[in-house]
Amino acid sequence: MAGRLPSTPPVLGGFTYVRPLGTGGFADVFLFEQNLPRRPVAVKVLLRDIVDEGLLRMFNAEADVMARLSSHPSILTIYEASISADGRPYLVMEFCPTSLTTRYRREVIPVAEVLQIGVKVSSALETAHRSGLLHRDIKPSNILITAFGAPVLSDFGIAAAVGGREGADEVFAMSVPWSAPEIVDEKVSGSIAAEVWGLGATIYSLLAGHSPFERQGSGQNTREALKGRIRRATYTPTGRADVPPQLEAVLARAMSKDPAARQASAAEFARDLQAAQLALGLPATAIEVAHDEWATAGAVIDFADDRQRGPVRPSVDYASKRPRRTVTPTRRAPDDGTVLAGSEPAPRSRLPLVLSLVAGSVVALGAAAVAAVMLWGGG
Numbered sequence: 001m002a003g004r005l006p007s008t009p010p011v012l013g014g015f016t017y018v019r020p021l022g023t024g025g026f027a028d029v030f031l032f033e034q035n036l037p038r039r040p041v042a043v044k045v046l047l048r049d050i051v052d053e054g055l056l057r058m059f060n061a062e063a064d065v066m067a068r069l070s071s072h073p074s075i076l077t078i079y080e081a082s083i084s085a086d087g088r089p090y091l092v093m094e095f096c097p098t099s100l101t102t103r104y105r106r107e108v109i110p111v112a113e114v115l116q117i118g119v120k121v122s123s124a125l126e127t128a129h130r131s132g133l134l135h136r137d138i139k140p141s142n143i144l145i146t147a148f149g150a151p152v153l154s155d156f157g158i159a160a161a162v163g164g165r166e167g168a169d170e171v172f173a174m175s176v177p178w179s180a181p182e183i184v185d186e187k188v189s190g191s192i193a194a195e196v197w198g199l200g201a202t203i204y205s206l207l208a209g210h211s212p213f214e215r216q217g218s219g220q221n222t223r224e225a226l227k228g229r230i231r232r233a234t235y236t237p238t239g240r241a242d243v244p245p246q247l248e249a250v251l252a253r254a255m256s257k258d259p260a261a262r263q264a265s266a267a268e269f270a271r272d273l274q275a276a277q278l279a280l281g282l283p284a285t286a287i288e289v290a291h292d293e294w295a296t297a298g299a300v301i302d303f304a305d306d307r308q309r310g311p312v313r314p315s316v317d318y319a320s321k322r323p324r325r326t327v328t329p330t331r332r333a334p335d336d337g338t339v340l341a342g343s344e345p346a347p348r349s350r351l352p353l354v355l356s357l358v359a360g361s362v363v364a365l366g367a368a369a370v371a372a373v374m375l376w377g378g379g
Contacts, residue, residue: 006030010045010084015092026050031095034079040095041079045088059089065133065156066091073288074124076144076154096144096152104140104206111242114206115277117143117151119285122199122270124153127290129192129266136190138198139178140205176226177211178202181257184227192266193259199269200254200262207247208238212255233257247276 006020009030018031021042030043046059063081070077080092100117103109121143128135135142135156142155174183180197182188204212213229213236214221235252237243250272256262263269267289274284 007045007047010043010086010088010090012043012084012090015041015043026055032092034092042093042095043090044093045084045090048086048088051088056089062156063091065128066093068131069124069128069133069156070094072124072127072290073150074120074152075127076152093154094146094152096146096154098145099141100143100145100151100206101141104209108209108240109206111207111240111247111280112277112282114203115247115273115280115282116285117206118199118203118273119270119277119287120151121153121202122266122273123286123288125195125199126266126270126287128156129195130290134190134192135195135198137175138195138202139175140202143202176223176230177213178205179230180259181231181233182259184230191259192264193262196254196262196264196266196269197259199266200251203273204238204251204255207240207243212236244276244279246279247273250276 004023006023006028009017009020009028009032011017012032014035015032016035018033018040021029021031023029027044027046030045032041032043033039034041046055060081063078066076066078067081069075076096077094078091079094081090083089121138125135125138133156135153137155142153143151144154145151176184178198178201180194183190183194188194201212211226213226215225215229219225233255235255237248238251250269253272254262254269263272267287270287274287277284
């Protein structure tokens with residue numbers, strides 16, 4: 001669907017449409033302004049003609065995944081998910097002004113910056129893996145840059161939704177230039193080892209200015225030509241003089257043809273990048289991975305959940321631990337005059353007020369008499 005025009009933006013209550021941001025095979029992304037609180041947001045909307053029950057389930061699962069993981073500093077934040085008036089599911093997400101989609105092709109990104117991006121994105125992916133979730137589409141265009149210059153991983157689940165559609169043969173969604181050989185050969189639809197390959201291929205692209213198996217020349221980079229070179233998995237160095245051999249070895253290992261020869265996890269890949277940072281005299285970027293207790297705290301995301309989804313009342317029962325009080329039908333107001341909600345103020349006798357006035361008068365008369373005696377006695 002490359003090169004097509006964006007679909008019509010949805011009409012969303014509380015949001016004002018600004019302009020389109022991008023198009024994809026399954027969804028369009030638009031810039032909106034949220035009215036309250038006022039802020040720019042990115043709204044991702046599924047295309048109307050591809051929405052079916054299976055894809056809708058996967059879209060709901062993506063919303064659940066991103067909601068669970070978006071507290072990670074290197075994962076895109078999601079604010080809201082729902083269905084527009086014209087029946088299109090949408091996600092409201094943090095707006096990131098830029099991405100790495102084409103930057104690596106237009107400029108030489110410093111090695112230090114690429115290593116920092118690699119550690120942060122690997123941390124995000126490791127957190128997802130510890131939650132039992134695969135991204136399945138690691139590539140430069142899915143790394144966005146926030147307004148503060150921080151990289152965040154985006155786009156969980158939509159590409160994998162094709163394989164989950166009911167009534168269809170299994171389809172392997174892939175972005176070929178960054179896909180592992182076992183994905184290209186359709187042996188697996190996703191794995192941690194394949195995602196380590198995707199990390200290596202992405203970091204390679206940011207350094208080399210092109211994907212790992214691209215070649216110069218007309219007709220050299222067709223889909224089938226790329227697949228053939230990926231199957232052979234012959235590593236070609238980045239060609240940059242400032243990329244040390246140690247880093248080339250890290251990337252070559254991540255893109256090994258044998259999945260068992262790659263780093264065993266995204267965290268191990270991140271540690272290898274940290275070692276390269278230290279060898280270059282750079283500070284090691286922190287690996288930010290959620291504790292296992294947090295990662296397993298939420299319910300497992302069910303990608304086959306066929307329940308109708310939408311704004312609903314909370315379904316979690318809340319039982320207060322406070323002792324229950326017996327409330328009588330008639331609630332009397334306290335003596336200080338306070339009236340409790342739902343009660344009538346109790347009638348009050350005028351006698352105390354009268355006695356108070358009389359007592360006050362007696363005290364005043366007594367004081368006057370004492371003063372008079374003192375004055376006369378002084379004369």
